[in-house]
Amino acid sequence: MQDTHDSRRQFLKCMAWAGAGTVWLMKGGVLQAQALGGDPATVKDASFSFVQISDSHIGFHKAPNMDVAGTLRQALARIQAEQTRPAFLLHTGDLTHLSRPEEFDTLAGLMQEARVGRSFYVPGEHDVIGDNGAEFFRRFGERGPAGGWYSFDHGGVHFVGLVNVLNLKAGGLGSLGAEQLAWLKNDLAGRSASTPIVVFAHMPLWSLYPAWGWGTDDAAEALTYLRRFGSVSVLNGHIHQIQQKVEGTVTFYTARSTAYPQPAPGVGPGPGPLQGVAPDALHRYLGIRDVRHVQGAGTLAVTEEVLA
Amino acid sequence: MKPLVGSIKLLIGLPLLCTFDTSALAANTPLAADAGTYHVEIRNFAFAPKTLTVPAGTRVEWTNRDDEPHVVTSAGASFASSKALDTGDSYTATFAKRGTYTYYCSIHPMMVGTIIVQ
Numbered sequence: 001m002q003d004t005h006d007s008r009r010q011f012l013k014c015m016a017w018a019g020a021g022t023v024w025l026m027k028g029g030v031l032q033a034q035a036l037g038g039d040p041a042t043v044k045d046a047s048f049s050f051v052q053i054s055d056s057h058i059g060f061h062k063a064p065n066m067d068v069a070g071t072l073r074q075a076l077a078r079i080q081a082e083q084t085r086p087a088f089l090l091h092t093g094d095l096t097h098l099s100r101p102e103e104f105d106t107l108a109g110l111m112q113e114a115r116v117g118r119s120f121y122v123p124g125e126h127d128v129i130g131d132n133g134a135e136f137f138r139r140f141g142e143r144g145p146a147g148g149w150y151s152f153d154h155g156g157v158h159f160v161g162l163v164n165v166l167n168l169k170a171g172g173l174g175s176l177g178a179e180q181l182a183w184l185k186n187d188l189a190g191r192s193a194s195t196p197i198v199v200f201a202h203m204p205l206w207s208l209y210p211a212w213g214w215g216t217d218d219a220a221e222a223l224t225y226l227r228r229f230g231s232v233s234v235l236n237g238h239i240h241q242i243q244q245k246v247e248g249t250v251t252f253y254t255a256r257s258t259a260y261p262q263p264a265p266g267v268g269p270g271p272g273p274l275q276g277v278a279p280d281a282l283h284r285y286l287g288i289r290d291v292r293h294v295q296g297a298g299t300l301a302v303t304e305e306v307l308a
Numbered sequence: 309m310k311p312l313v314g315s316i317k318l319l320i321g322l323p324l325l326c327t328f329d330t331s332a333l334a335a336n337t338p339l340a341a342d343a344g345t346y347h348v349e350i351r352n353f354a355f356a357p358k359t360l361t362v363p364a365g366t367r368v369e370w371t372n373r374d375d376e377p378h379v380v381t382s383a384g385a386s387f388a389s390s391k392a393l394d395t396g397d398s399y400t401a402t403f404a405k406r407g408t409y410t411y412y413c414s415i416h417p418m419m420v421g422t423i424i425v426q
Contacts, residue, residue, distance in 0.1 A: 062375050062395065098377055098392045125415040129379060129392045170383040170412035171420045212353070213418040270353035272375045 048087045048155045051079050051116075052200070052289040054237030055257035057126065058107045059097035064277035068097075068259040069106055075258040075288050076114035082290065087154060089116045092237035092255060093124030093165065093202030095140070099131070104139055123148070124202040124238065125165040132166055149180050151187050158191060160184065162201035164216045174203030174216035181218065185225050193228050198291075200235040206245055206252050209265035214239050226250060233302070235289070239271070242304060253289075253302060261285035345369055345400075348421065350378050350393070350413075355421030364406055364425050371398045378419065383410040 056072045065071060079086065096103035111119060121140040123133050137148050142161065144150030151160045162184070164174035176184075188197070199205065205222065207215040226232045232250040240257035241264065260282075261274040277285060287306040345367040349356045351374060362368065370380050372393040380390040380399050386409055390399035403409065403425040413419040 098394065126377070129377070129415060165415075168414060168417040170381075170410055170417055172417045211418070213416050270374070272353070 049082075049084055049290060049292040050088050050090060050154075051082070051086045052090045052092060052235050052255050052291065053079075053258055054092040054202075054255040055094040055124065055240055055259055056091070056107060057094055057097045057257065057259040058110075059100060059103040060259055060273075062273065063275060064273060064279070064282055065260045069110060071283075071286055072107075072110055072258045073114070074283075075286065076110065076116055078288055079116055080114060084292075086117075086290065088118040088120060090159075090161075090200050090235065091119060091121045091140075092200050092235060093122050094126045094237060094257075095121065095124070095136070097126055099127055099129040099135065101135060104135060108139060120152075120159070120161060120200075122161045122163060122201055123165055125168070128165055133163075145179075145183055147177070147180055147183075149183060157196045157198055158188075160187065160197065160199045162199060162205075162222070164201045164203045164205070164219075169217075172217050173207075173210055173213055174201075174205075174219075176216060176218050176222060181221050181225075184222055188225050188229075191229075194230055196231040196233075197226060197229045198233045198235065199226065202236065203238045204236045204243075204252065204254055205234050206247070208239065208243055208245075208254070212265065212271040214265065214271070223247075223250060233291075235291075239265075240274075241285075255289050256285065256287040256304070256306070258286055258288070347371065349373055350419075353413075353416055353419055355411075355419060358420075359422045359424065361424040361426060362403060365402065365404055366425070367400055367402045368423055369398050369400045372396065376416075378416065379414040381412055381414040383412055383420075387411075389414070 053075055057068050058072070060068050079089065095107045120142065123136045127133060127136040133148060141148055142150040148163045149161060151158060153159070162176060162180065164176050166175070167177055168175055199222075201216075203216050204214050205216050205219040209215070227248060227250065230249055234250060234252045236252070236254045237257070239254050240260065240262035241254065242256060243254045243265075245252045261277060262271050263274050274285070284306050287304055289302060289304055292301040344365060346360055346362050346369070348360060348368060348370045350370055350372045353374065353376070355370070360368065370390070370393070372378050372395060375395055377392045377394050379392055380401075382389060386407070387401045387403070393399055403423055406425050409423040409425065411421050411423070
């Protein structure tokens, strides 16, 4: 355990590395910043790692990114270059921009081409336009309840994929719905409180900025089932930037997009693509997330990598 | 459910007859083509105007001016929803019957608008 002085030094070192990537160590719900490559022990401690990517928006073709397939390909290449091979990949939604079959084809082709191995997906609202996600679930769904949500275990960590982009109500935010909440309660019921839990879904599961739709209406109930666990990490996408929040033993993270950035909450008239990003600066806004499971104490180390 | 689309300008004053599609009659309407069309702009993740009051039989055209796609969706399935509207795409629905029609964007549900048909 680092003392305060060391923590501050580490933080300053991390600031110097800003743009290259940051390791976040989560210990009992408290985040510790650490520079990428700063402490080899972090990597050595890891029993396995996985990668999160999000918001590929295949089909988007405007400023600031005319080639979203290209930037996804680069993100996947970055994963290939990881020193430690990730156990699997999570894609937290908005694979496509308009739910078109050819966009799903392109995404599937790029994933296959990059040979990233086992991948798990949850849909974003852009993936369920017009058919309530039928095409998405047919191609990228996991075996599980009809609603498309599912869970699995890996290396002693319990992973839960939730769907919060369907049956949205006028004026509302993301929605899990009574059926999914009942399933979640049951899915978690028999598990030891010491089991690390990773929940992933597209829209933020906390009220990040409701005026822009950045939240989920009934996430509070889901959290009542999660609070008894000693380590809960919630991984979301949707807002194309990194935001984090700690609430007791629950830590919320949103990921960067592989396609284009969005403005900080409330900055500007709306959450559209961030304009005015110079083409050579775009990569600093895009990236992937690397998560290592650290043996003992049920901790997760979250690393952000930009494409630059 | 049969969507209430089509041009029904001829039938203003005969609201009881306004439940069927009369698009075939549109060519014969004595009114100018655009006289009964109102426009709603979708800009910065909002409908403008947010509330639009129109006479029965009016065509309403939504045009997406955002770089994000939007979907015009009736809150009570009382008129047909649009497909995904990409930048510059438009969608038109005709409101034959009086009433208050709440709609939203199905992918950005905080975007809500109202058409009041008098």
